[in-house]
Amino acid sequence: MIAEKEHIAGKETPSPGGNVLVIRNLFKSFGNNHVLADFNLEIQKGESVVVLGKSGSGKSVLIKCIIGLLEPDKGSIEMFGKNIPDLDEQELDEIRAKVGFLFQSNALYDSMTIRENLEFPLRRHWIEVSQDEVNTMVMEALEDVGLEHTVDMMPAELSGGMRKRIALARTLILKPEIILYDEPTTGLDPMTAKGIIELIVEIQKKYNTTSLVISHDMNCVRMASDRVVILVDGRCYASGTFDSLLKNPDPNVKQFFE
Amino acid sequence: MKVKLFLTEAGELSRFTGRFFKQWFRPRYEIAELMRQCYVIGYNSLPLVGLTAFIMGLVLTMQLRPSMVDYGVESQLPAIVGIAIIREIGPVITALIFAGKIGSSIGAELGSMKVTEQIDAMEVSGTNPFKYLVVTRVLAATLMLPVLVLLGDAISLYGSWLGVNIRSTTSFSLFWTQVIDNLSFSDVLPAFIKSYFFGFAVGIIGCYKGYTSSKGTEGVGRSANSAVVVSSVVIFVIDLLAVQVADALGFKLKT
Ligand SMILES: Nc1ncnc2c1ncn2[C@@H]1O[C@H](COP(=O)(O)OP(=O)(O)OP(=O)(O)O)[C@@H](O)[C@H]1O
Ligand SMILES: [Mg+2]
Numbered sequence: 001m002i003a004e005k006e007h008i009a010g011k012e013t014p015s016p017g018g019n020v021l022v023i024r025n026l027f028k029s030f031g032n033n034h035v036l037a038d039f040n041l042e043i044q045k046g047e048s049v050v051v052l053g054k055s056g057s058g059k060s061v062l063i064k065c066i067i068g069l070l071e072p073d074k075g076s077i078e079m080f081g082k083n084i085p086d087l088d089e090q091e092l093d094e095i096r097a098k099v100g101f102l103f104q105s106n107a108l109y110d111s112m113t114i115r116e117n118l119e120f121p122l123r124r125h126w127i128e129v130s131q132d133e134v135n136t137m138v139m140e141a142l143e144d145v146g147l148e149h150t151v152d153m154m155p156a157e158l159s160g161g162m163r164k165r166i167a168l169a170r171t172l173i174l175k176p177e178i179i180l181y182d183e184p185t186t187g188l189d190p191m192t193a194k195g196i197i198e199l200i201v202e203i204q205k206k207y208n209t210t211s212l213v214i215s216h217d218m219n220c221v222r223m224a225s226d227r228v229v230i231l232v233d234g235r236c237y238a239s240g241t242f243d244s245l246l247k248n249p250d251p252n253v254k255q256f257f258e
Numbered sequence: 259m260k261v262k263l264f265l266t267e268a269g270e271l272s273r274f275t276g277r278f279f280k281q282w283f284r285p286r287y288e289i290a291e292l293m294r295q296c297y298v299i300g301y302n303s304l305p306l307v308g309l310t311a312f313i314m315g316l317v318l319t320m321q322l323r324p325s326m327v328d329y330g331v332e333s334q335l336p337a338i339v340g341i342a343i344i345r346e347i348g349p350v351i352t353a354l355i356f357a358g359k360i361g362s363s364i365g366a367e368l369g370s371m372k373v374t375e376q377i378d379a380m381e382v383s384g385t386n387p388f389k390y391l392v393v394t395r396v397l398a399a400t401l402m403l404p405v406l407v408l409l410g411d412a413i414s415l416y417g418s419w420l421g422v423n424i425r426s427t428t429s430f431s432l433f434w435t436q437v438i439d440n441l442s443f444s445d446v447l448p449a450f451i452k453s454y455f456f457g458f459a460v461g462i463i464g465c466y467k468g469y470t471s472s473k474g475t476e477g478v479g480r481s482a483n484s485a486v487v488v489s490s491v492v493i494f495v496i497d498l499l500a501v502q503v504a505d506a507l508g509f510k511l512k513t
Contacts, residue, residue, distance in 0.1 A: 111367070124385045
């Protein structure tokens, strides 16, 4: 077992940035529903990877395993050199401070104003932070998504696209080194979706973040990806640049590009 | 089938309660959130508790009076009403009102947070959601219900004094002396202690129902509803147990 791991590790050619995220032999099932079966993925620093998969193929399960919200049955998920399933609560929190997570359903706190929503991760991760600093960071994050004027509103008063952007601002506020996006454009009209994708690309450039995007929106895949990974039957079925996959004749790959 | 469902549910609830006891005394302590919850839970139920307590006291007195007059013991009215309110009606009615208001709101709030992934979002933001949401609410409910019961008892007795005064005149101090003289420590203490258990039951059941709700927004309504139903039943069960325990411990029931 150990020898096999070393063998795999030895095969890697270390990239200049190094791997930020390495997933090996990941298994996760719910009862008889084998959602992830032997999933492997590596993401280098600064890289932007899009995971494509059908609805219900386990994309959300995958990134929930990465952030430690779900416990995998088997396999390792190394982020910043630490194996996520092995970490205790405190170590996990330290890692999570460096990771942004954009929920599919936004998950804005209904009972809090936009300001309080954005302050929440700041206050919870960094307990020693002055009110002035907090205010500056909140406004800075809102500026990044162009919604400064909503700071004292409640989430219920915003449109779906605005909520997505606020959720993005909340993800950005900690200046994460890696951001995990769960279907950032689903449920939005094409124009708004395009705006969100542009925002994601802009953020990638501005903060040089590593990103893992889950999507089945072709615009998103084309614009935001350095590399595309196709998730079929719980495994990484194919992987490559958008253009190379576009030419791939395999029907399992083709179906996504029609 | 129903029995099996009931047993699974009871098992899950016990596990949830176990998790509460494992977590509540460990840092990090969510003091600020606990204070906020105490305020929300305690202060917001005050008007409702006050109103129902007042009416209970008044109506109970008016209903009891004819029988008391028949038996020629009208002068004992404050004593009887006082005992009934302090020992049983005050704690149980307040707890039921509390279950209706707080149990359902906790169930609905946590339920909607659960189905919209807000609880997951908290976890990702460096917060233990169980501590932040569940422990604070359960502790706040446990601490606030006894306070509400005491206030409710006082308001009830005031209502009762007004009730006495409809047909005759008694000064408040005389009424009060009559109530106090007929109450002993063993009347007040078990009633006070059992209201802690009522508060805990409402808190933990509301949180359990909300925290484990599923199946979209429909599940949220169901959580809120069953939080009230289950905690109301549990309040009566605790009441039944409390009277037995108090008896066994020598807090003799007056005859
Ligand atoms: N907590 C859970 N308990 C049981 N089954 C689950 C759970 N979460 C996900 N599943 C199952 O795992 C499978 C994958 O779900 P997942 O949410 O990852 O899909 P997805 O790829 O994100 O789809 P979508 O594009 O619709 O968001 C589904 O069959 C779902 O029923
Ligand atoms: Mg999903």
